[in-house]
Amino acid sequence: MPPKVDVLTYHYDTASSGVNSKEVLLNTANVNTASFGKVYTTPVDGAVYAEPLIYTDVTITAGVNxxxxxxxxxxxVFVATEHDSLYAIDAGVAGGTVLWKRTFLDITNPGGNVNNTLNATEIVPVAAYDVDSSEISPEIGITGTPVIDSDSNLLYVVAKTKEIIGGITHFVQRLHAINVADGTDAANPFLIGSTATCNANNFLSLCCLWWCTPLGKETNNTQIYVYGDGDGSVVDHAGTGNSIVQFNALRQNQRCALSLVLNTVYVQWASHSDNGPYHGWVVAWNVADVKGSTGFQLKGVLNTSPNNGLAGIWESGGRLVFEPDGSAFYFASGNGNGGAPTLDSNGFPANANYENSLVKVVADSTTNALNQNSNGWGLKIVDYFMPYNIVSLDLSDLDFGAGGPLLLPDSAGSLNHRHLMIAGGKEGKIYLMDRDNLGGFDSTGDNKVLNAVLNSSNYKTPPVQIGAALSTAAFFNGTIYWVSGQSNRANAYDINSTKTALMITSQTTISDFGDLPGSVIVSANGITAGIVWVMDRRANQIHAYDATSLATELWNSGQMSGDNLGSVVKFAVPTVANGMVYVGTRNSLVVYGLTALT
Known part of the structure; x- marks a missing residue:
């Protein structure tokens, strides 16, 4: 038997490579209608926006779930839904059976489940109308992909709920540490935030009296805050008299995948359809002793727009990407409303606002919650890139941070540029950057990135090479694979020898994969038998292509009637492992594999 592969985090690893290079069962000769197809479907109770995760040889124990x-x-295979449920499903070739199911909606906290920490009388998912957005509909529960720690056998997940507490509606987000054996909590969940909204239905309640908060505003119970006078700011509750920006559990959308690096869990947030007040947040927790007496320990808080607003971190469901040693991480932020920055003497935005930016962050042990740096505490921004045309990006809703960054291995670099990464957004430009010098902001009109060329306006900037980057690319065998986010093709790119250009080397014959298909995945056996898996929201299908040329399609789920996938949610990412392909849909987990084995 070949060794089994675990997929414990979004897009396979902390670089977000999107590659399973240990797939020995699937290859370019057997992924076809004669030997490959649907093997089972497991219904679930809500839409699956999070990527399914695979953990092999798990000991399942008896319990309430x-x-x-x-x-x-x-x-x-672990599947999270927008109905605030987490499923453990048998992932075998004859699997599909639900082993346990955990709901985060039960108010009674049965048998090791800790849902209700605020004495709520009702807990339900957040409705789309609550956030005035149809982007995730009809309900919002678990959106960001969880992460699994194989050392402690724990899965970390953020659940968003709507709770009735003392007769008042609260919107709540919690970080849970879940035992993979039975779905129970290994520690008391961390209350990220509870936000009560003053509205006509509870106008006479205490929280809505005039001395507490104005009609239509929110009050926040949270440990997550930074100093600043940005959107939604209030006077510091610690009595310093300073203005602070607090985490708002209603407005903040936990869209991106969670990360676990060096005993630290990282979570980031954006918005629901740009409805404010909201900000980009990254929060870190030390979980080294999460099962012990200390539980979750808040380790750092970073805000991208402490003196303004917006600049959410959503990346079409992507993730933070980390240096191999965990010493730094990177993310891309979305639109803001501050425009071109005024720079300080070190070349950083003077108001500490990083909208439409690629940001590098490291730990900051010199700060704490009461002694913060300009963007928070425990984490600090040490480098960044911001496109020269940031004003037009803001005005046209062309988020630079619509796509997730991809950290490339050193083998992709050169003597002059050893540490490369790529990023891109709605504009369709792909930015090739040196991680040792991201380029900052150039007010003269040039983008100081490696592949910048003169455009028609005589500014240096990368050319448009994709029909909007609204996902994360994959990198395999020296080639970058990316699918357009707005009804266009999937392309393969190579980097030239001088690291100054990306060249399209092949593309799919299909010219329209619909609006907002998820990130590309590659499976391979080492550097051979590479298969590129692409979601298709136009036809509600999944496609398999030969990695040596995207012009060669091997298989798709529309070729045989029995392989029908069902309704594909936006940004859906398939997971390929151990000869199986797992896809979450609007109401199910659909699994494909070698039909001869079933």
């Missing part, structure tokens, strides 16, 4: 007959050793 576990189904009869489930205890034992299983390969498991």
């Amino acid at each position: 576990t189904n009869v007959g489930a205890p034992g050793i299983h390969d498991v």
Whole structure:
């Protein structure tokens, strides 16, 4: 038997490579209609926006969430839904059985489940109308992809709920540490924030009296705050008299995937359809002793727009990407309303606002919650890139941070530029950057990135090479694979020898994968038998292409009637491992594999 592969985090690894290079069962000769197809479908109770995760040889134990007959050793696929549920499903070729199901909506906290920490009388998912957005509909519960720690056998997940507390509606977000064996909490969940909204329905309640908060505003119960006078700011509750920006559990959308690096869990947020007040947030927790007496320890808070607003971190469901040693991480932010920055003497935005930016962050041990740097504490921004045309990006809603960054291995670099990464957004430009010098902001009109060329306005900037980057690319065998986010093709790119240009080397014959297909995945056996997996929201299908040329399609789920996928949600990412392909849909987990094995 070949060694089993675990997929414990979004897009396979902390670089977001999107590659499973240990896939020995699937290859370019057997992924076809004769030998490959749907093997089972497992219904679930809500839309699956999070990427399914795979953990093999898990010991399932009896408990309040576990189904009869489930205890034992299983390969498991974990699926999270917008109905605030987490499923552990048998991932085998004859699988599909639900082993346990955890709901985060039960107010009674049964048998090791800790949902209700605020004495709520009702807990339900957040409705789309609550956030005045149809982007995730009809309900919002778990959106960001969880992360699994194989050392502690814990899965970390953020659940968003709507709760009735003392007769008042609160919107709540919590970080949970879940035992993979039975779905129970390994520690008390961390209350990220509870936000009460003053509205006509509870106007006479205490929180809505005139001395508390104006009609239509929110009050926030949270430990997550930074100093600044940006959108939604209030006077510091610690009595310093300073203005602070607090985490708003209603407005903030936990869209991106969670990360776990060096015993630290990282979570980031953006908005629901730009409805404010909101900001870009990154929060870090030390989980080294999460099962012990200390539980979750808040380790750092970073805000991208402490003196303005917006600049959310959403990346079409992407993730933070980390240096191999975990010493720094990077993310891309979305639109802001501050325009071109005024720079300080060190070349950084004087107001500490990083909208439409690629940002590098490191730990900051010199600060704490009461002694902060310009963007928060425990984390600090040490380098950044901001496009020269930031004003037009803001005005045209062309988020630079619509796509997730991809950190490239050193083998992709050169003597002069050893540490490369790529990023891109709605504008369709792909930015090739040196991680040792991201380029900052150039007010003269040039983008100081490696592949900048003169455009028609005589400014240096990368050319448009994709029909909007609204996902994260994959990197395999020296080639970058990316699918357009707005009804266009998927392309393969190579980097030239001088690291000054990306060249399209092949593309799909299909010219329209619909609006907002998810990130590309590559499976391979080492550097051979590469298969590129692309979601298709126009036709509600998944496609498999030969990695040596995207012009060669091997298979798609529309070729045989029995392989029908169902309704594909936006930004859906398939997971390929151990000869199987797992896809979350609007109401199910659909699994494909070698039909001869079933």
